[in-house]
Amino acid sequence: MNGAGNAFILIDARGAPAPLAPAPDAVLALAESHAFDQLLALEADEGADARLRVWNRDGGEVGACGNGTRAAAWLMFQESGADRLALASAGGPMAARRRSDGGAEVDLGPARLDWREIPLARQMDTVRLDYGVDLPGGGRLEGPGAVSMGNPHAVFFVDDPDALPLHEIGPRIEHDRLFPERVNAGFAAVLGPDLIRLKVWERGAGLTQACGTGAAAALVAACRQGRIGRQAVIRADGGDLPVRWSADGHVHLAGPVVLEGAVKLPSGFGG
Numbered sequence: 630m631n632g633a634g635n636a637f638i639l640i641d642a643r644g645a646p647a648p649l650a651p652a653p654d655a656v657l658a659l660a661e662s663h664a665f666d667q668l669l670a671l672e673a674d675e676g677a678d679a680r681l682r683v684w685n686r687d688g689g690e691v692g693a694c695g696n697g698t699r700a701a702a703w704l705m706f707q708e709s710g711a712d713r714l715a716l717a718s719a720g721g722p723m724a725a726r727r728r729s730d731g732g733a734e735v736d737l738g739p740a741r742l743d744w745r746e747i748p749l750a751r752q753m754d755t756v757r758l759d760y761g762v763d764l765p766g767g768g769r770l771e772g773p774g775a776v777s778m779g780n781p782h783a784v785f786f787v788d789d790p791d792a793l794p795l796h797e798i799g800p801r802i803e804h805d806r807l808f809p810e811r812v813n814a815g816f817a818a819v820l821g822p823d824l825i826r827l828k829v830w831e832r833g834a835g836l837t838q839a840c841g842t843g844a845a846a847a848l849v850a851a852c853r854q855g856r857i858g859r860q861a862v863i864r865a866d867g868g869d870l871p872v873r874w875s876a877d878g879h880v881h882l883a884g885p886v887v888l889e890g891a892v893k894l895p896s897g898f899g900g
């Protein structure tokens with residue numbers, strides 16, 4: 630599946646006898662032979678309609694994947710005909726609502742804004758971090774906003790994300806010691822009162838076509854820096870993601886989902 634081009638393999642393990650525990654190098658090996666950004670799994674959960682688990686292509690299990698949540702919710706809506714569902718995840722509980730056009734709008738939970746929740750290695754104002762990175766050709770990017778959606782994001786505001794050497798500066802930011810759990814690095818240009826152009830160098834996956842939690846973080850960071858209101862379309866390489874930061878602090882995300890194909894695994898798989 631993909632969500633605005635963000636590529637996934639989703640395993641429906643709700644019937645599996647035990648939770649999946651893929652070895653990181655197994656995920657890495659799978660990523661060598663299959664083009665995906667994240668491996669997703671749906672598992673049974675007592676307190677929700679399902680639990681969503683997320684592994685980056687580097688094998689690390691992480692707390693949230695906005696586009697993956699949309700893809701999983703869309704699939705469950707197709708299957709059940711329901712129009713609402715609850716998902717558990719390591720990054721916290723989430724909810725999904727079926728839109729009239731059949732798409733899924735997900736409530737990713739609250740934006741977390743305290744430095745300890747990002748997390749950062751030391752206390753800092755998360756509206757505009759006292760942090761920056763030099764550009765190879767001269768110049769410097771400064772003062773990103775820091776937001777967690779159950780996973781860490783630093784969002785830089787720039788004139789043109791497409792003009793940046795992201796393969797050079799992305800890894801430097803991702804692995805900076807300021808971010809003890811590494812970080813997803815967003816590069817955003819506010820193009821109008823309700824439009825943000827965004828590219829994200831994802832922790833554990835690199836440059837992706839779209840990043841749902843990155844879109845949420847970009848809106849919240851832009852709003853906190855007084856650059857935009859609480860609702861916008863985030864224009865990613867792979868498509869447009871409508872995002873809204875509601876008054877209760879939760880962030881809602883929608884956007885396109887494509888099911889590219891499905892295979893039925895032999896019974897007892899993963900047992």
Ligand SMILES: N[C@H](CCC[C@H](N)C(=O)O)C(=O)O
Nearest residue numbers: 694695696780832840841842
């Ligand atoms: N790379 C992210 C996980 C996937 C996020 C992204 N694909 C999304 O749609 O939110 C992290 O390490 O926290």
